Amino acid sequence: MTDAPPGHSQDEVERPVRLLAMGGSTRPESTTERALAMVAEGARTAGADVDVICGRELMLPIYDTETDERVSGAVRLVEAVRRADGLVLVSPGYHGAISGLVKNAVDYFEDLSGDPRPYLHGMAVGCVAVADGWQASVTTLHQLRQVAHALRGWPTPLGVAVNSKSDRLLSPDTHDAHQLHLVGEQVVQFARMYRGAEATP
Numbered sequence: 001m002t003d004a005p006p007g008h009s010q011d012e013v014e015r016p017v018r019l020l021a022m023g024g025s026t027r028p029e030s031t032t033e034r035a036l037a038m039v040a041e042g043a044r045t046a047g048a049d050v051d052v053i054c055g056r057e058l059m060l061p062i063y064d065t066e067t068d069e070r071v072s073g074a075v076r077l078v079e080a081v082r083r084a085d086g087l088v089l090v091s092p093g094y095h096g097a098i099s100g101l102v103k104n105a106v107d108y109f110e111d112l113s114g115d116p117r118p119y120l121h122g123m124a125v126g127c128v129a130v131a132d133g134w135q136a137s138v139t140t141l142h143q144l145r146q147v148a149h150a151l152r153g154w155p156t157p158l159g160v161a162v163n164s165k166s167d168r169l170l171s172p173d174t175h176d177a178h179q180l181h182l183v184g185e186q187v188v189q190f191a192r193m194y195r196g197a198e199a200t201p
């Protein structure tokens with residue numbers, strides 16, 4: 001057992017890493033949601049507790065800068081980010097870019113701007129994009145990583161671009177499945193490293 005540093009309880013140092021996995025599309029059981037589930041599985045295998053907010057749960061009103069009033073789904077999302085050590089962001093590629101559903105949900109992270117830990121400061125962010133071709137999956141993956149940087153997060157070294165026209169799409173033991181698991185593991189590994197670094201006087 002390590003001693004807790006000032007400002008950190010022993011429970012806080014030793015509790016499991018908490019992740020939020022968010023994304024998907026409006027289509028129930030979408031390919032994007034399946035990819036998200038595989039990342040979450042990798043993170044759980046690595047020992048994390050994983051909250052999932054996906055698909056139609058992300059159908060929130062357009063983020064409104066002119067009011068502090070938020071619907072319950074938005075409050076839940078922001079609270080889930082606040083309590084997480086790491087984030088998994090999964091978007092379909094729509095017209096070569098992050099879907100409006102996912103980007104609007106991320107816009108709500110603006111409500112974290114005044115927090116002691118603003119935005120995604122100190123959080124690993126695993127990014128995954130799914131599209132019907134490589135062009136949109138790769139450009140969307142790149143955008144997700146840029147958004148993570150803009151919000152002071154740390155994109156994991158590995159991100160995954162999934163081509164939903166692939167023959168063995170997301171079957172177990174495929175290259176995609178292994179890579180998605182690995183993204184989940186990397187988010188957990190970074191969260192542990194960051195917590196260790198923060199705990200070092």
Ligand SMILES: Cc1cc2nc3c(=O)[nH]c(=O)nc-3n(C[C@H](O)[C@H](O)[C@H](O)COP(=O)(O)O)c2cc1C
Pocket residue numbers: 024025026027029030031032033092093094095096097130131132133134136137164
């Ligand atoms: C509005 C819209 C725009 C799309 N634009 C593209 C695109 O530019 N390139 C592409 O490869 N796929 C495009 N797609 C296909 C989605 O990327 C693909 O259906 C998605 O990756 C998998 O959908 P699912 O997660 O809902 O199953 C588009 C789909 C929709 C609905």
